[in-house]
Amino acid sequence: MQLAYYPGCTIKASARQHEQAALAILRALGVELREMAEWNCCGVVHTLTSANLIRHMAPVRVLARLRQQGAHEVVTLCDMCFNTLARANLLARQQPEQFAAISASTDSELRYDGDASVLHLLQVLRDRVGLAALRARVRRPLRELRVYPYYGCKLLRPSTVGIDDPEIPTLLRDLLEALGATVIEGHLQTRCCGAYQAVDQPELVAERVTATAAQARAGGAEAIVLSCPLCHFNFDTLQPRNGAPLPVFYYTQVIGLAFGLEPEELGLETRQIDQLPPLRQRDRAQAKGGAA
Amino acid sequence: METHAYDVLVIGAGISGMQAALDLADKGYRVLVVERQASIGGTMVRLDKTFPTNDCAICIAAPKMVELARHPNITLLTSAQVEQVRGSAGSFEALIWRQTTYVDPAKCTGCGDCARACPVEVADLFNGRLSTRKAIFLQFPQAVPAVYTIDYRHCVGCGACDRACATGAIAFLQRARPLTVTVGSIVVATGFEVLEPTTLRKEYGYGRFANVLTALQYERLLSASGPTGGTLTRPSDGQPPARVAWIQCVGSRSLQGGYPYCSKICCMYATKEALITLEHAPATRATIFYMDLRAYGKEFQQFYRRAADHGVRYIRSRPAEVSENPDQSLTVSYEDTLTGTVHSETFDLLVLSTAIVPAPENRRLARALGVAVDAHGFFEPRDPLRDPLQSSRDGIFLAGGAAGPNDIADSVARASGAAARAVIPLSGRQRVTLADPLPERELAAAEPRTGVFVCSCGKNIGGFVDVPTVAAYARELPGVAFVEACTFACSEDAQRRIKAAVEANNLTRVVVAACSPITHGPLFQQTCAEVGLNPGLFEMANIRNQCSWVHSHDRRPATAKAADLVRMAVARAGQLAPLPAQHLAVTPTCLVIGGGVAGMTAAMTLADMGIDVSLVEREPALGGKLNTLATLAPGDIPASELREQLVRGVLQRPRIRLFLGAELRELSGHIGNFRAVLDEGVGGAVSALQVGAIIVATGFREADLRGRYGYGADPRVITQLELERRLRAGTLGAPRTVVMINCAGSLDAENPGCCRIGCSVAVKNAMALHRAAPGVSIFMLYQDMRVYGSGQEEYFTRMLDAVGPYRIRYDGGRPPQVTVQDRRVVVAVYDTLLREELVIEADLVVLTAALHGDADTPRLKQLLKVATDSQGFYREAHAKIRPLDFATDGIYLCGADHYPRNIPDTIAQATGAASRAAIPLLRGRVSVEPIIAEVLAERCSGCGICLPHCPYGAMSLDPARGVVAIAEVQCKGCGTCVAACPSGALQQRGFTDGQLLAMIESAWEGPGHE
Amino acid sequence: MSEPFEPRILGLLCSWCAYGGADTAGVSRFQYPANIRIVRVMCSGRVDPLFVARAFEQGADGVLVAGCHPGDCHYVSGNAFAEQRFARFGRLLDFFGIDRRRLRLAWVSASEGARFAAVVSEMTEELRALGPLRMQVP
Amino acid sequence: MSMTIRADSQANELLQTVEALSGQRLAACYQCGTCAATCPFVAAMDLPPDRLIQQLRFGLPGVLERRAFWVCVGCDSCAERCPRAIAVPRVMEALRLIAIRERGDRLAVAQLPAATLRDLPPIALVASLRRNTG
């Protein structure tokens, strides 16, 4: 399977591990991602007023380029990129007249009429690869790992573009269970982490990630697994410093571990592996077992 | 394939289908009832009690079920579906598919041995999956027919039932078979379902959290025959819940995450459930989260106040989400919108008042019938405002909940209405003539031979009273010739056994020791009649409601008391005498009082059934409020258009005799033969009419608000009706700011009722003002926004979008103040949502005035000898199941004189009243109350002391003989006169001194008993 | 061993309201002492003072006459006549030296199951305190 | 406090602008409070969304001085649950836009500490700027 791939700025900056892990597991699954040429920033947030149409330019340009390059669908890793591209795409389909206005103000070769589709890697794994194939590829089931999947906002909402039920999503649970992990759930899984407020109102974010991590911990989770690089940043940096914060992993990294890939291939730092005692123990046990 | 001919096909046998079928069958039409489930009864039999009277639902439904099953003109097909309908009104041909139940109904006695043997446990859908049943089952104890059914989807075919069944009723080889029938018309009464919020509103946790239930499940939990036997416990751990909460509008009133309409009944059933919860366990904290509390029917607001006064906590809020705690309690997050604070509160049990939705099969049935359903799947009337009972196909009519959410009373009214309409295509058909009374047995034996049947009502009696001991005791009583203990005395099977026992033992009296004679007496009397025993020879001992249920903690006194009650009943039985059945011929014409929408509709419906009608209107013109209103919602149809249509319809029907400018002056007589004197006023004629029935349709009026809300002080303060008049006449002018004040004169101590239509009228008129004076700013001051009726919530939200009014929610305890200050009209109001005091300068203030019965009602009620409530609305015979009848036979009510209602409801009700009135008129005779008083002329001294005691004027002094005489059809059998007579010259049949004293004297077996 | 005194109460209940209230008490499982025996009449207006006298004679320690609330009478005004009649009859009780509390007139509607149970419970308590009525049968 | 509303003071320009920019009809709001109880940040808001809407509708003063719409991150939770399908985040965005147009940007990159700038994922920074600047 070959798919066009839109990385976005953050994947290339603070979330390189995510891309590294994604590419590694996809290789293992026989999926090839081909990075688009000449991509630009997606625009990051969908513009919510009618006065800022120009801000839809960035995502539309990405989609127009994609079509120019002959592709009909594009995979994203970053939840923000996914959400922004998908919503712009929806708008292009539903309100073409608005887009006519935008197009008119841009270079004519960048016409776009909404005929591409935007995919999130999780959709590819669930709907194209299939959880059965994923399960079949597992080499080191994460039996002793107790994880709390965190969805955040952009995967789910608005439901017009979300990839799972906005209230009771099951995608990450199904995926993690396919890897053999024990899944801990709670109603804060879908609650916003505070997103970009980390920039100048970090107290809002801190309150959220603290509450969510507390729920995960109360349920017995040892790690949080998520998808969005901004959620990752927020959980990684804004959990209270006192007491051991719960470690945070991208789902790609966890899949990689279950596939038996090496931590280095998955962009996992030693610090993170140390944060997962059961993983370490199991590694040791397996190492012993393997030796025997 | 078999083909049978009937007059009407009724599809669905909930309360609506039953009512429609009975109304038709009582008129002499042959009715086929097709019900998809194994038993009739529908939703109502799953309820615990019914608002606002808190009648026990099964108690008032069960007698109708039995009546239906036994009606000679009704054929019942259960576990059956209608597959196809061909033909047209007057001659339809329907193909019906009867599912196989694998049990031979002719052989099954309903003993349940099979179910005890069956190894398969499946979730009991009747109990909302809160308990299990077997693969062979009876839906519920009072099921009709009382025949077990094999649920083939779960049966493993082990044959255990077959081996257990003593009568060989199991018939595995039975095959499903199609059946064709011909009918003249069809009534659709398929009701509705409740939403199971597993795909919408998932954030409330239904289906994931054990202690989140739907309201219908909760009804089962409260019900004495439910999965917990009526003890209120939470499903997760069987512990009594200390905190119970209801969330309203789950899936209703939601443009997203649900349906746009209001489900209309949930505010009230939640209130009822909360109140019953407090009755069960007074220390429970009951909380209802609501957006607008829609308590808009007759007595509903009072019921709601009562709940609030009993401590039900109402929080104005639509909760955001629910999460489950480790102990399986539930945390609800919500904003109390009256304080603006966000809370997380924990409850032990959560009940979701989920949307009323059409059954998914409706669409399939609609295709089979060739009729339209609306966007949601409810059957759609051809013209929702003007013809709410007519489906999109001629000859097919809509009853009850099939066309949208309705409570029981409205369902029953609509069912009667549909029954009336269904008669019209049958014109020219021969009706079944009334059967002669059944032949009675010889009562030659001097000594009474009494048969006693002691019921254990499953565990309801047997669990608390030692039934075998009571039965053994009964055997020793004087005159008792036969005793039997039964599990369910009211079951079909038990009726057969009672009849057999009477035959075999030549019994002359029957005593059933079971439940209440009120609910079950008629059933057993009918059984007695079928075996030739006059109903007067039957007596009941109420050992369930008076012993087992109220002395459940101590078996010994409960059993002793049960034995006493049986002894008293047997003593009375010894004194019983046959009650003669008397019939009177009926004058087959009807008087309709009031020529508004209701009166005109009733008159036309009767005329179309072939009945002559006299229609009396006090005003010089027909039309009632239609002469004043501007446009009508829904649909924005000019009121004048509807008026012309109705008036034309009345004038075109030669059977209707019109009396305009006339009033009823005198009334005498009784059902079947009333004599009415009409007075056409000064210069007009005085006519005397002979009629068999009377329909009262005198409508309503706005309350006089002079002196309140600045009304009367300034011409810029008017009522909605006055606004309608201005809109109609085009004299509105160009107000820029209009303030509407809802509930003016309602919901207060003096008039606690809610006017029901006021909010919808305000919404309609906001739209009308917006059209008539573009750019007008409208302020709507309200307490709860109670738009009522089908399509009204949608209309309300369209109005919000189009008009953008300022809605201000005020508190009843702090009503708006209207003052005139240097020629400006100023309204001051505290907005409970903004929590600000607002002062609005208005060009026009429109008061949504309270509504009362017609001003002439006090006089008319005396003439008719019927009752009203404090607001001048007539009181019906029973708020739930007899909404169109007066307690006085032969007089019926409809329209806004019963309670304010909109036009679709008025039309449905008026059509229904016509159906009720047509029963005696078409039948041609009526029966006299059997328990009337009689005069023992030889003892009567003619003193006349008794005369003023009779509330019905049934007594008079016969001047020739010097003794009192009683007009038999007028006597209602209260017995007041009997107690008044100083010489013992009066006796009441069925309640003679001898009969009552026999009971009193045997209550403790005389003074020696210690 | 002597058992505690259990008073005997005769209830004369109208069919529409009070009897319905007793039924509702049953449906709602409101518990009350098992001391009452109920006789149903169609209207409280049917209750003849003779019935009460006979009940006392036959060993009742108390009599409860119950009907619809004023204004609610199914037969319009029967309960009003009952009330008048028993006002008069009360004076007669005084004459015979019977404590007036032994005859009680109560209004109970069909939905007031709790009220019915409370009335019976109260009356039972009161009669327990009053002790047995030893009517001399002439 | 008592607010006087006059017939001729009804031209509520702020409301009109918000409705035009957000495409939302605020009269449709049931004032049910679902949005307020849903919002993960309601505790930090000086006016919960439902009340903000109501104040806007009645033209009460001081709405633009509120912090609430700067707190909203547009997580869409409330919008998903609103029975009237009102997109509250669009209303919030409209208010931000109007405030920025009237008073200038709320945030300047220059003011942010260098360390923050270095560590932040680009999406955080860009999103924040998009929502806090014109």
Ligand SMILES: Cc1cc2nc3c(=O)[nH]c(=O)nc-3n(C[C@H](O)[C@H](O)[C@H](O)COP(=O)(O)OP(=O)(O)OC[C@H]3O[C@@H](n4cnc5c(N)ncnc54)[C@H](O)[C@@H]3O)c2cc1C
């Ligand atoms: C939780 C709850 C509480 C309530 N409480 C009250 C209350 O306290 N007071 C009150 O007045 N009302 C109450 N109601 C409303 C009341 O239940 C309804 O008004 C009433 O049941 C409507 O009766 P119906 O006959 O129209 O419909 P239903 O009772 O639904 O009966 C319809 C019948 O048609 C049958 N049927 C359906 N489709 C087909 C088909 N295709 N072919 C053949 N048969 C079919 C069904 O099996 C059913 O037997 C309550 C409702 C609910 C859900």
Ligand SMILES: Cc1cc2nc3c(=O)[nH]c(=O)nc-3n(C[C@H](O)[C@H](O)[C@H](O)COP(=O)(O)OP(=O)(O)OC[C@H]3O[C@@H](n4cnc5c(N)ncnc54)[C@H](O)[C@@H]3O)c2cc1C
């Ligand atoms: C302001 C307002 C707006 C409304 N708008 C709508 C709407 O938009 N849509 C809608 O569906 N419904 C609306 N309604 C409700 C509608 O008016 C009623 O449903 C309808 O009028 C009821 O009809 P009725 O025949 O029962 O009573 P009425 O219309 O009141 O008719 C009663 C008739 O009986 C006559 N009468 C009274 N007493 C006697 C007597 N003793 N002898 C002889 N005749 C007598 C009266 O003169 C009158 O003609 C509105 C009501 C009001 C008050």
Ligand code: SF4
């Ligand atoms: S008769 Fe047979 S089929 Fe009927 S209930 Fe009894 S055992 Fe079951």
Ligand code: SF4
């Ligand atoms: S044959 Fe079916 S219904 Fe009968 S006992 Fe076996 S499983 Fe039950």
Ligand code: SF4
């Ligand atoms: S407002 Fe309407 S839909 Fe909502 S709970 Fe009340 S009756 Fe049901």
Ligand code: SF4
């Ligand atoms: S007591 Fe007997 S007769 Fe009455 S409901 Fe129960 S089973 Fe039927």
Ligand code: SF4
């Ligand atoms: S205006 Fe009428 S319908 Fe509306 S709440 Fe008030 S009393 Fe009820």
Ligand code: SF4
């Ligand atoms: S029994 Fe009642 S209704 Fe009949 S005559 Fe006597 S007082 Fe009148």
Ligand code: SF4
């Ligand atoms: S979109 Fe804004 S207002 Fe709505 S829940 Fe999210 S943060 Fe709160």
Ligand code: SF4
């Ligand atoms: S959830 Fe929607 S309808 Fe409810 S208060 Fe918020 S915006 Fe208004």
